[in-house]
Amino acid sequence: MYTKKVMDHFVNPRNMGVLENADGVGTVGNAKCGDIMRIYLKVEDEVIKDVAFKTFGCGAAVATSSIATELVKGKTIKEALKITNDAVVEALDGLPKAKIHCSLLAEEAVHAALWDYSKKHNIKIEGLKEPKADIHDEDIENMEEA
Numbered sequence: 001m002y003t004k005k006v007m008d009h010f011v012n013p014r015n016m017g018v019l020e021n022a023d024g025v026g027t028v029g030n031a032k033c034g035d036i037m038r039i040y041l042k043v044e045d046e047v048i049k050d051v052a053f054k055t056f057g058c059g060a061a062v063a064t065s066s067i068a069t070e071l072v073k074g075k076t077i078k079e080a081l082k083i084t085n086d087a088v089v090e091a092l093d094g095l096p097k098a099k100i101h102c103s104l105l106a107e108e109a110v111h112a113a114l115w116d117y118s119k120k121h122n123i124k125i126e127g128l129k130e131p132k133a134d135i136h137d138e139d140i141e142n143m144e145e146a
């Protein structure tokens, strides 16, 4: 059902954890499956210098967050914005149809973190839209306690 790459990123997730003093933090969720993903970004001179993630979700959500952090690390903000969920799926050598929404969560989490960065630093990022709030406050609280 899952490719070797998905299994590898699920069993050995890259960049998992919390980034203290992150420049941008984005938390998104899928109301249907209840999974939550958070991405932390450290940005210097418009380049994503460091990235970390915390995900409460299915194996595909962990794998997509992990690969998304690898895809955006070292990229400029503009380049990171172009990384869509299709690119995430491709980098994992595919995902089952029922798990495509997990990759969408990864794209949304990166965008939400960039949005947070742009707000905190009063910067306008061309082409970046405000993330939709598809997440409940109590879910975020549960995540923060974990």
Ligand code: FES
Binding pocket: 030, 033, 034, 035, 057, 058, 059, 060, 061, 099, 101, 102, 105
């Ligand atoms: Fe919803 Fe994976 S099942 S994010």
